[in-house]
Amino acid sequence: MAVTKVRAEGVGALAGRTLRAAGGAIAELVSGLGTAAPAFGLLLLFAVTAVTAPLGVGMLLAPLALRALHALAGRERARLGRRGPEVVAPGPPPTRPRLALTDPTTRRELRWLLRHGTLGLLLGLLGFLLPLSAVRDTLFPLYWRFMPQHTTATSFGYGVAHSWADAVAVGAFGVGSIAVILGLTPGMTRLQADPGRRLLAAGPDQDLSLRVAELTATRAAALDAHATELRRIERALHDGTQNRLVSVTVLLGAARRQVARDPSRADEILERAQSAAEQALAELRTVSRSILPPVLDDRGLAGALSGLAAESPVPCRIDVDAPERCAASVEATAYFVVAEALTNVAKHSADRATVAVRARGGRLTLTVTDDGRGGADSAGGSGLTGIRRRVAAHDGTLRLTSPAGGPTTLEAELPCGT
Missing domain, CATH: 3.30.565.10 (Histidine kinase-like ATPase, C-terminal domain)
Known part of the structure; x- marks a missing residue:
C-alpha cells in the first residue's frame, strides 16, 4: 500500500512538472511573437530595399531598415535575458549601408532576422494556436450537434462531422494536440530561442573591452550591494542594539542610586536592565547571523x-x-x-x-x-x-x-x- 502511494506521488509530481514545463514553454513561444512578427515585417522591408536599391529608393530606406534591425535585435536580447542567461550585446553596429555590408554584427543580426522572421514566427503561431485547438477539438463531441451543417470539424479547417464517430475522431485529434503541447513545446521553445542566443550574442572574435565593461558593471553592482548591506547593518545596530544598551546603562545607573534608598525598587530596576540586556544580545545574534550565518x-x-x-x-x-x-x-x-x-x-x-x-x-x-x-x-x-x-x-x-x-x-x- 505504501509503495503504491509513493508511486502515485511520483507520478503526480512528474505530471505537475510536465504541465509547468509545457505552460512555461507556451508562454515563451507566445512572447516570441512580439519580436517574430516585427521580424517578418522587417524582412519584407529589406526585400523592398534590395529591389529598389538600383532606383535609388532603396539607398534611402537602408539606414531606416538597419536602425530597425538593431533595435529589434536589442529587444530580442532583452527578452531572452528575462527568460534565461543574459545575451551580451556586441559593440554598437553601424547604420551606414556600406559599413554594414562588412560588419560581422550586422551580418549575424540579418541571419537571425531571416530565421526568427520565418521559423520563429511559425513556432510562435503554433504556441498560440495549439492550446486553442486542443481545447476546441477536445470538447467538440460535447457541442458538435449544435454546429451548422457543413461546418469544418477540426480547428485546422478540414473534415466535416456527420456522426458521433466523426465527432469522437475530432476529440481524439484534440487529445493529440494536448500530447504535442506536453511533449514538444519545450523543444519548440529552444528551437525558437536558439538563433537569438547564437547569433545575437557577442562572438569569441569580439573585443575584450565588452568583457571588461561587463566586469566593471558587475563590480559596481557588488560595491553597491556591499554598501547597502553595510547601511542595513548600521541601521540594525543603531536603531536596535545601541538603544537597548543605552537603556541598560540608564537602568543600571537608576538601580545604583536606589540601592541605598529602596533596595526592593533597585531589584525591580535591575530585572528590567537584565531583560533589556537579553534583548540586546538577541538582536546582536540576529545581526551577526545576517552577516554570515x-x-x-x-x-x-x-x-x-x-x-x-x-x-x-x-x-x-x-x-x-x-x-x-x-x-x-x-x-x-x-x-x-x-x-x-x-x-x-x-x-x-x-x-x-x-x-x-x-x-x-x-x-x-x-x-x-x-x-x-x-x-x-x-x-x-x-x-x-x-x-x-x-x-x-x-x-x-x-x-x-x-x-x-x-x-x-x-x-x-x-x-x-x-
Whole structure:
C-alpha cells in the first residue's frame, strides 16, 4: 500500500512538472511573437530595399531598415535575458549601408532576422494556436450537434462531422494536440530561442573591452550591494542594539542610586536592565547571523537551507545534491539568495515552495519554485533586484520565469570558486 502511494506521488509530481514545463514553454513561444512578427515585417522591408536599391529608393530606406534591425535585435536580447542567461550585446553596429555590408554584427543580426522572421514566427503561431485547438477539438463531441451543417470539424479547417464517430475522431485529434503541447513545446521553445542566443550574442572574435565593461558593471553592482548591506547593518545596530544598551546603562545607573534608598525598587530596576540586556544580545545574534550565518560552517549549505525551510511561513521542501563544498562567499550568497526568495514567496501568498541545489562541474545551481500567483518582475524594484546584484557580484547568472497565474521559478547559477 505504501509503495503504491509513493508511486502515485511520483507520478503526480512528474505530471505537475510536465504541465509547468509545457505552460512555461507556451508562454515563451507566445512572447516570441512580439519580436517574430516585427521580424517578418522587417524582412519584407529589406526585400523592398534590395529591389529598389538600383532606383535609388532603396539607398534611402537602408539606414531606416538597419536602425530597425538593431533595435529589434536589442529587444530580442532583452527578452531572452528575462527568460534565461543574459545575451551580451556586441559593440554598437553601424547604420551606414556600406559599413554594414562588412560588419560581422550586422551580418549575424540579418541571419537571425531571416530565421526568427520565418521559423520563429511559425513556432510562435503554433504556441498560440495549439492550446486553442486542443481545447476546441477536445470538447467538440460535447457541442458538435449544435454546429451548422457543413461546418469544418477540426480547428485546422478540414473534415466535416456527420456522426458521433466523426465527432469522437475530432476529440481524439484534440487529445493529440494536448500530447504535442506536453511533449514538444519545450523543444519548440529552444528551437525558437536558439538563433537569438547564437547569433545575437557577442562572438569569441569580439573585443575584450565588452568583457571588461561587463566586469566593471558587475563590480559596481557588488560595491553597491556591499554598501547597502553595510547601511542595513548600521541601521540594525543603531536603531536596535545601541538603544537597548543605552537603556541598560540608564537602568543600571537608576538601580545604583536606589540601592541605598529602596533596595526592593533597585531589584525591580535591575530585572528590567537584565531583560533589556537579553534583548540586546538577541538582536546582536540576529545581526551577526545576517552577516554570515554560523550554521554554514557548522552544518554546511544543506543544513543552513534546512534551517531556513523550518523557519519559513510557507511549507518548503529542500533537495540538496552538492557533494563538494564551495567557497564560503559563494555558499553565503546562495544562502541569502534562498532566504530572500523565500521571503518573496511568503509575500506573494504561495502555498508551498521547493528549493533544489545542485553542484556539478564547478557550478552551483539554485532553483526556487513556488505555486504563487506569478507575475514577478526582477526589474520592478522588488527584492529580486538585490538577488540579481548578489549573483552578478560572483559573475553568476539569474533566470526568472513567472507567467501570470504562476508558477514562479527562480534559477541562479554561481561558480563554486575555491
